[in-house]
Amino acid sequence: QSRVGGRCGQSPVCPSLRRGCFFPPGSCQGNSVERKIYIPLNKTAPCVRLLNATHQIGCQSSISGDTGVIHVVEKEEDLNWVLADGPHPPYMILLDGNLFNRRVMLQLKGTSRVSGLAVAIAKPSPPQGFSPGLKCPNDGFGVYSKDYGPQFAHCNNTVWNPLGSGLSYEDFDFPIFLLEDANETQVIKQCYQDHNVPRDGSGPEYPLCAMQLFSHMHAVTSTVTCMRRSSLQSTFSINPEVIDLLSQYSIPLSACAFLTPPVHALQIDSHSFFWNIAPGAESAVSSFVTHLAAAEALHKASDVHLLQRNIMFTFFQGETFDYIGSSRMVYDMEKDKFPLRLDNIHSFVEMNQVALRNASVLWMHTDPVSRLNKSVEVQVRILLDILSNSSVGANVTLQEAGYSQPLPPSSFQRFLRARHIPGVVLTDHRTAFQNRYYQSMYDTPENIQMQYPEGLSPEETLEYVTDTAKSLAEVATVVARALYRLAGGANNTSAIQADPKTVSRMLYGFLIKMNNSWFQSIIKPDIKGILGDVPQHYVAVSSPVNTTYLVQYVLANLTGTVVNLTKEECLNPEKTPSSEKELYEYAWVQGSLEPNSTARVPYCVRSTVRLSKALSPAFELRQWGSTEYSTWTESRWKEIRARIFLVASKELEILVPWRCTRVVAACECLAAVQGLS
Amino acid sequence: MTLAVFFGCTFIAFGPALGLFVFTIARDPLRIIILIAGAFFWLVSLLLSSLIWFIAVKASDPRDEPLQKGLLIFGVMFSVLLQEAFRFLYYKLLRKAIEGLVALSEDGCSPISIQQMAYVAGVGFGLMSGAFSMINLLADTLGPGTVGIHGDSQLYFLTSAFMTMVLIFLHTFWGILFFHGCEHRRWWEITAVVVMHLAVSGSTFCNPLYVGSLVPSYLLMATAAAWAYLLSGGSAQNLWRFLLCLRSGPSPQPGS
Numbered sequence: 001q002s003r004v005g006g007r008c009g010q011s012p013v014c015p016s017l018r019r020g021c022f023f024p025p026g027s028c029q030g031n032s033v034e035r036k037i038y039i040p041l042n043k044t045a046p047c048v049r050l051l052n053a054t055h056q057i058g059c060q061s062s063i064s065g066d067t068g069v070i071h072v073v074e075k076e077e078d079l080n081w082v083l084a085d086g087p088h089p090p091y092m093i094l095l096d097g098n099l100f101n102r103r104v105m106l107q108l109k110g111t112s113r114v115s116g117l118a119v120a121i122a123k124p125s126p127p128q129g130f131s132p133g134l135k136c137p138n139d140g141f142g143v144y145s146k147d148y149g150p151q152f153a154h155c156n157n158t159v160w161n162p163l164g165s166g167l168s169y170e171d172f173d174f175p176i177f178l179l180e181d182a183n184e185t186q187v188i189k190q191c192y193q194d195h196n197v198p199r200d201g202s203g204p205e206y207p208l209c210a211m212q213l214f215s216h217m218h219a220v221t222s223t224v225t226c227m228r229r230s231s232l233q234s235t236f237s238i239n240p241e242v243i244d245l246l247s248q249y250s251i252p253l254s255a256c257a258f259l260t261p262p263v264h265a266l267q268i269d270s271h272s273f274f275w276n277i278a279p280g281a282e283s284a285v286s287s288f289v290t291h292l293a294a295a296e297a298l299h300k301a302s303d304v305h306l307l308q309r310n311i312m313f314t315f316f317q318g319e320t321f322d323y324i325g326s327s328r329m330v331y332d333m334e335k336d337k338f339p340l341r342l343d344n345i346h347s348f349v350e351m352n353q354v355a356l357r358n359a360s361v362l363w364m365h366t367d368p369v370s371r372l373n374k375s376v377e378v379q380v381r382i383l384l385d386i387l388s389n390s391s392v393g394a395n396v397t398l399q400e401a402g403y404s405q406p407l408p409p410s411s412f413q414r415f416l417r418a419r420h421i422p423g424v425v426l427t428d429h430r431t432a433f434q435n436r437y438y439q440s441m442y443d444t445p446e447n448i449q450m451q452y453p454e455g456l457s458p459e460e461t462l463e464y465v466t467d468t469a470k471s472l473a474e475v476a477t478v479v480a481r482a483l484y485r486l487a488g489g490a491n492n493t494s495a496i497q498a499d500p501k502t503v504s505r506m507l508y509g510f511l512i513k514m515n516n517s518w519f520q521s522i523i524k525p526d527i528k529g530i531l532g533d534v535p536q537h538y539v540a541v542s543s544p545v546n547t548t549y550l551v552q553y554v555l556a557n558l559t560g561t562v563v564n565l566t567k568e569e570c571l572n573p574e575k576t577p578s579s580e581k582e583l584y585e586y587a588w589v590q591g592s593l594e595p596n597s598t599a600r601v602p603y604c605v606r607s608t609v610r611l612s613k614a615l616s617p618a619f620e621l622r623q624w625g626s627t628e629y630s631t632w633t634e635s636r637w638k639e640i641r642a643r644i645f646l647v648a649s650k651e652l653e654i655l656v657p658w659r660c661t662r663v664v665a666a667c668e669c670l671a672a673v674q675g676l677s
Numbered sequence: 678m679t680l681a682v683f684f685g686c687t688f689i690a691f692g693p694a695l696g697l698f699v700f701t702i703a704r705d706p707l708r709i710i711i712l713i714a715g716a717f718f719w720l721v722s723l724l725l726s727s728l729i730w731f732i733a734v735k736a737s738d739p740r741d742e743p744l745q746k747g748l749l750i751f752g753v754m755f756s757v758l759l760q761e762a763f764r765f766l767y768y769k770l771l772r773k774a775i776e777g778l779v780a781l782s783e784d785g786c787s788p789i790s791i792q793q794m795a796y797v798a799g800v801g802f803g804l805m806s807g808a809f810s811m812i813n814l815l816a817d818t819l820g821p822g823t824v825g826i827h828g829d830s831q832l833y834f835l836t837s838a839f840m841t842m843v844l845i846f847l848h849t850f851w852g853i854l855f856f857h858g859c860e861h862r863r864w865w866e867i868t869a870v871v872v873m874h875l876a877v878s879g880s881t882f883c884n885p886l887y888v889g890s891l892v893p894s895y896l897l898m899a900t901a902a903a904w905a906y907l908l909s910g911g912s913a914q915n916l917w918r919f920l921l922c923l924r925s926g927p928s929p930q931p932g933s
Contacts, residue, residue: 033814036829037822067821191826207825645822648682648831 041188041642043181044118045274047172049217049635051226052322053618053625056219057168058635061116061175065214068092068115070644072192073099083111087203090115092211094179094188097122101130102165109172116213117176118642120185121441129436132167132273135159137439141322141630142413144406149369152406158431160408161438168273168439175213177642178274178441188644195646206649213642219635224624226633269537269547271320272441278538279444281511282435285537286355286448286472288315288551289506293476293498296558298483301496308488309346313559315551316411317614320439322630325614326411330418331629338612342415347383347486348423350412354475355448355468356434362391362475363430365401365408370420379422383486387424390481390493394474401430426479445511462508462516469504476503506554510535510547519550521592522557525602528590552609556587560607570604585609683818686834690811690841694804697849701796707789708797715767715801715852722763723809726756750882757874760802761867764852767798768859791860792853792909799852803845810841829885836887843894847877850901857908873897 049058068090071082076099082091090113095104100119108114136155144153151157179185191209198204219226271278279285295313298304318324332338354362364384371377384400391398407413410425428434437443450468452461476498484493509519515531523531530546537547563586565576570588573581584606591601618629625631702708730752737744771794778787814837824833851870858866877897883889906916 031813031817033817033824034820036824036827036833037817037820039826207823207831209826210821212821643822644826645820646825646831647821648823648825 038643038645039187039191041177041179041184041644043179043184044642045178045180045277046213046215046640047176047178047273048215048275048637048640049219050321051219051221051223051633051635053224053627053631054222055169055171056221057171058217059172059174059176059215060217061213061215063216065212065216066090066092066115066175067210067212067647069208069210069647070094070188070192070196072189075099076104079104079107081198082113083107086113088208089113092116092118092213094185094192094211095119098126100167102167105167105170105172109170114174116174116211118179118188118211118213119176120179120182123182125437125442125444125446129163130440130442131161131163131165131436131438133161133164133271133439134166134169135161135164137161137164137409138319138322138413140627141327142407142409143367143416144369144413149367149406152369157404157406158408160431160433162432163436164438168271175215176273177213177215178277180277191644207646209644210647211642211644215637215640217635217637219633222625223631223633226635227624269317269320271439271538272443274441276536276538277441278439278536279441279511280439280537281443281445281448281450282353282355283438283443285507285510286468287351287353289503289510290351290354290472290476290479290498291315292506292551292554292558293473293503294480294483295555296502297476297480297496297498299559301484301489303489303491304484307484309486311483311487312340313555315555317545317548318616318630318632319411321632322616323411323414324616324630324632326414327629328614328617329612330414331617331620332612334418342419342421345415345419345421347379348412348415348421349383349387349479349483349486350410350423350425351475351479352408352410352425352427353433353435354426354428355472357396357428357471357475358434359397360395360471361397361399361428362478363399363401363427365405365410365425365427366423367407367412367416368403368405370416370422371403373420376420376422380424383422383424386485387426387478387482390485391478393494394478395471396474396478398426398478399430405430426475445507450507450511458513458516461512462505462518463501465500465504466507469507470500472507473498473500473503502558509554510537510550514546514550517592519554520590521600522553522589523549524553524587525590525600548611552611553587553589556585556605556607556609557589560587560605560609563604563606565604567602567604583608679818679821679823682823682834683815686811686818686838687815689835689838690807690845691804693842694800694807694845697800698804702800705789708793711771711789711794711797712801712804714770715798716805718763718767719760719802719805722760723756726752726759729755753878754875757878758871761855761871761874764798764802764855765859765867768795768856771798771856791856795853795856796849797852798856799849800845802852803848806848807841807845810844811837830887832887833885836884836891839891840881840894843891843898844877846898847873847894847901850898850905853905853909854901873901 047059049056049060051057069086069088069092071078071086071091072094073079073082074096082089082093092115093108095117097120100122108117137160139154143149146153179188188209188211195207195209196204269278269280269284271280291313298311314329316323316325316329319326329338330342333340333342364387366380366384371380388398407416407425408427408429412421412423412425415421415423435443435447437447448468450466452464452466456464477496480496480498481493484496505516505518509516512535514535519531520528527549530549532546535547538545563570565573565586567588569576570586573584573586585608587605587607588602589605591603593600616630616632618624618626618631621629623629623631698712702712730748733748733752734745737748739745771791775787775789775791775794778789779785782788814834818834823831825831830836851874854866855870858864858870877894880890880893
């Protein structure tokens, strides 16, 4: 037998003999003929479809994928080939990251000659900034509306994100993928150079290099439509669900009994145009890392247990999508489903985007409308004074944003909608964001100037204290001291200091490499699989996501105590008489590695960290078209993949086999005629 | 429109065999049985030879490329020898079957001669061999892409289809030659079949230099065809008469 073929793994006869080049048969994965034809693109991120009460956003491909001839667009003039001149539409564009802006995308949206888009991430980040988010984030779901501070509603007063193009909120009918690996981008460009470049002004000749993108989304139109269809289908069990609700867990940390705590809060999620690509360095990570460091600093204060009031540290998930987490918490508080009630909140301090301070200034934003009320004004004044006093001696200058400024988009706005609580939002910007890559894939460690010297091992990088870490530690110190005072602490606060080392480790873990020795030592053994390599902070639909888990365990590690319980006692605390299960959470964590060994020393941590479900109240109330609460949902899909290959000309495909078949058929006819005659 | 490639390659590879089946085998149930049994024998030979090759590959170092190539050549040659061995076994089986058929018949004559059995067995071997060669390729022709992104020839599917066609024909003629050699104890005919089979299989290692594999295979096919025709009682005279659509009386028709 001279030819062999078959699916590897399904028959023992593996690769074709028809090659000079050779596939090692023992390790073959999949059909060898398929590997001759297609090159799969593995490191890609798709743009998926999201829906809210009235619209759908994102991208969609046909059910069997979209194919097109590749054209590389590195400057604007290259677009003419795609839009007008090219003889082989539809085209699949490989777009340089610097051209991924609203103007180009709207041109591509309007034409039928484009069957898909692959964006090569721009390195370095585009210098003019890039933000696919809205100019006015979460507009309509905050506190300002035509009934409350209309001069501040819809960013009339201050445009918070002037670089925002709103690209993430457009609806595209072709697939868009992000190419994360520069090597794969190079392979595609090489294929283009070899086959697709126009020569001497005329079109390129077949065979041409083509790309196929699969990202078919099941949901359409809006959340209302989708939920209606899903409920019909699940009632009759016809099809699997088409939609997933964006939900997560928020993490409140509270000590002891809930009297009148100040609440310290922020958001921990982010978004970019592409699914599960949300590095969120400045928009989310910097603030929650500072928050965690402040919690640790406070926990170390000697008389923290004697304070008049309790401090609740809260981390909200889903804030990017119209305040899912905070709206849910406010709803739970109003309906008495949360241990704390809105009336019992003394004050509210929030941190948003604190890593890019200009000349070490940190701005304090307040709500001018609620301050028109005298009693609220008095309390806000006290709050502002305490914060200013706490910054004495630290390299942080606190300045007030003033009465003319409204609150920036923040979770505090949802609390204000329900009650006029005195509160402050701390940011590094006074008017527009300092962050030029808000909610984009370029909001990376480089954006917050995290730099490490060359040649460090992962362990050394984990421990290395960057300038960013030091600066965030200072902010954390100021906040911790202010919270101490707010909670009624009377002693000297100079002992309350945030540790820059902890901040560095957290920044490294949440921005560069999740799978590091510190994170490994503080999580439970059964979830160590969540430590992937590159951290992303998208809210997603399966709960909880890695970020939520990690923040929970870091907080437990920094503010909890190690207790001397065995594994059995730790996992079943209700059996131990003095465990006070209602107040505390017990976690059996895997601990660090013993020196010179692969075994770990696990231990039990007692903390007051809890998860609280952050599903938008619209879904509890089944109001899919709600304008009061977030109604964001994510479509479901079956497969998402991308591959490149050559396409032959139609003539070659049809004529050659057709001619040969005709010859063969003619011979047979002759034989038949002879046989029959 | 790679549906065109799919149908084109299918008909190129299996068209002639299908024609042979429809016009010479389909009407006689006994021939169909022999065809299917022949296909099954080929399948068993492939299974055994691929088992040996698979074990050899698993037991060796996958990163050693010359070794893997050597194992592949060994596998191919071993498979050829095993196929011919199974052809011999099938011959033995059919010989026994003829005795049974003679015993069952009313006039002491078998309803099918050994030469007809040889032809049908050859077609059976060829069809199964063609199926295993072409089916996974045909499945891949349905996708949007064609071979070539790694630098392979664009004519991959087409040449595979032609190679399959020639192999089916070759198996048919080898069947006739082999059985004739076994009948008349002419070992050199059997050896010639084995050597031709090894030569055709070996020539595929020239791929992607398709002229190195297709041209010799077609030449060998022409040779085998002529030889089988002569052994079956044909002659140049018969051929001439056939082409002129003349019916002659006492001379036997080729192939019957």
